[in-house]
Amino acid sequence: MSDNINKTMKFDVSNEKMNEAREIILNVYKALEEKGYNSINQMVGYILSGDPTYITSHNNARSLIRKLERDELLEELLKNYLNDK
Numbered sequence: 001m002s003d004n005i006n007k008t009m010k011f012d013v014s015n016e017k018m019n020e021a022r023e024i025i026l027n028v029y030k031a032l033e034e035k036g037y038n039s040i041n042q043m044v045g046y047i048l049s050g051d052p053t054y055i056t057s058h059n060n061a062r063s064l065i066r067k068l069e070r071d072e073l074l075e076e077l078l079k080n081y082l083n084d085k
Contacts, residue, residue, distance in 0.1 A: 021076035024064045031061035047073055 025043075032039035035056045046054035047070050055062045065073070 021068055021072055022080070024068060025073065025076060027059065028055060028061040028065045031056055031059040034058060043073075046070075 028043065029039045032042050032055070035058050037056065042054045042056075046052065046065065050070060052062050052066055055065050057063075
């Protein structure tokens with residue numbers, strides 16, 4: 001323990017925010033699927049318009065997705081898409 005006292009710890013909030021965004025996207029996707037919606041179409045509609053009525057209130061999905069700005073959602077989606085290439 002005393003060896004670590006002189007080292008600087010690094011805290012990265014961006015990873016925490018990325019994990020939150022990913023969890024929100026997955027939970028909203030699942031809620032839309034459970035209600036029988038085309039999840040991709042509904043999420044694209046929300047991202048393009050900002051209209052929360054594209055997202056079901058089932059499992060609190062509408063409230064969850066509004067925790068993030070739409071640009072944060074796009075950033076997370078793009079990062080994950082490009083990381084898969």
